[in-house]
Amino acid sequence: MAAPISILITGPESSGKSTISVQISKFLGDVVVKEYAREYLTDLSRPYSEKDFTEIVNRQHQIEKDALDSDSKYVVLDTGPIVLSVWNKVKYNKTNPNINSWLKESQYDFIFLCNPDFPWQPDPLREHPNNRKELFDLYKNELKKQNLSFDILEGNEKTRIDCVIKKVQQRIS
Numbered sequence: 001m002a003a004p005i006s007i008l009i010t011g012p013e014s015s016g017k018s019t020i021s022v023q024i025s026k027f028l029g030d031v032v033v034k035e036y037a038r039e040y041l042t043d044l045s046r047p048y049s050e051k052d053f054t055e056i057v058n059r060q061h062q063i064e065k066d067a068l069d070s071d072s073k074y075v076v077l078d079t080g081p082i083v084l085s086v087w088n089k090v091k092y093n094k095t096n097p098n099i100n101s102w103l104k105e106s107q108y109d110f111i112f113l114c115n116p117d118f119p120w121q122p123d124p125l126r127e128h129p130n131n132r133k134e135l136f137d138l139y140k141n142e143l144k145k146q147n148l149s150f151d152i153l154e155g156n157e158k159t160r161i162d163c164v165i166k167k168v169q170q171r172i173s
Contacts (some may be wrong), residue, residue, distance in 0.1 A: 002161070003068065004030070004067070004068060004070065004071075004072040004073055004074055005032070005073065005074050005075070005109045005110075005171075005172070006068060006074075006075050006108045006109045006110070006169065007074065007075070007076045007077065007108070007109065007110045007112070007164065008077045008080045008108040008110065008111045008112070008113050009021045009024075009076065009078055009079075009114065009135075009153075010079070010080060010082045010083055010111060010113055010114070010139060010150075011083075011113050011116065011136065011139055012062040012086075012111070012114075012116055012128070012132055012135035012136050012138075012139060012151075013116070013123075013125075013126045013127070013135075014116055014120050014121045014126055014129075014132065015114035015115065015116040015132070015136070015161060016114045016116075016118070016153070016157065017035075017078055017079065017083075017114050018034070018035065018078050020112070020114065020153065020157070020160050020161060020164065021034075021076050021077070021078035021156060022078075023157070023161050024072075024076050024161060024164050024165070025076040026152075027091030027161070027165060028074040028076070028168075029073065030072050030073055030076070030083065031067055031070065031072045031074065031075045032075075032076045032077075032078060033063055033064055033067045033075060033076065033077045033078060033079075034075060034079075035060070035070050035079040035083075036056055036059050036060040036063055036077045036079075037056045037060070037079070037084075037125075038054040038125060040052070040055065040056050040059070040088040041056075041125050044049050047149070050092055050094075052096070053084075053087075053088065053091070053092070053096075054096065056084070057096060057098050057099055057102075058098060058143045059081060060080075060084065060096060061081070061098065061102050062079070064080065071084075071139075074168075078087065078155055079106075080106070080108075080141055081099050081103045081106060082103075082111075082139060082143060082146075082148075083130075084099050084128050085095070085099045085100075085103065085142055086118050086135065086139055087136070087144055090135070091129075091161075092139070099119070103146055104132060108148075109171070110151075110164070110168060110171075111143065111149065111150035111151070111169060112150065112151050112152075112153050112154050112160075112163075112164055112167075113136075113139055113140060113151070113153065114152075115136055115152055115153060115154045116132040116133070116135075116158070117154050117155070118134065118137055118156075123142060136164065140152075151163065151167060
C-alpha cells in the first residue's frame with residue numbers, strides 16, 4: 001500500500017485554510033484532517049493554557065499520523081506543525097520540542113501557505129485581527145527556516161482551489 005499524497009494547508013488565522021482544505025478534499029474525494037485545536041478549544045470552559053496547547057499539539061500530531069497511515073489516496077491537512085510552531089512562539093514565546101520532532105519527521109508532498117489577503121472573518125477563537133501580515137511573514141520565515149518547499153495561495157477561493165488542483169494534477173500525471 002502506497003502512502004497517501006499529503007497536502008498541507010497552512011497560514012495565519014482567517015486566511016482560508018479550513019475552507020480550502022474542505023473544498024480540496026471534496027474535489028479529490030478523500031480525507032481532510034481538521035484542526036483539532038478548534039474542537040478542543042470550543043469545548044473548553046476556561047481560557048486555554050500552555051498545558052492545553054501541549055495536549056493540542058500531541059493530539060493533532062497523532063490524528064495526522066493516523067490519516068497518513070491510512071489507505072487513503074490523498075490526505076488534506078487543515079493544519080500542522082507549522083501552525084502550531086508559530087502559535088507557540090507568538091503566544092508563549094517558546095519552542096515546543098514535540099513540534100520540533102514532528103517537523104523533523106514530516107514529509108509533505110505539497111505545502112500551501114495561505115495569504116490573508118481578504119477581509120478578517122471574526123471568530124471567538126481568533127486572536128490577532130490586526131497582525132495578519134506580520135503573522136503571514138512568520139509562517140513564510142518558518143517554512144524557509146525548515147527548508148520546506150511551498151506555494152503561496154492568494155486571491156479568491158476559486159483561484160486558490162484551482163492553484164492547488166493544478167499543482168497536484170501536475171505531479172500525479
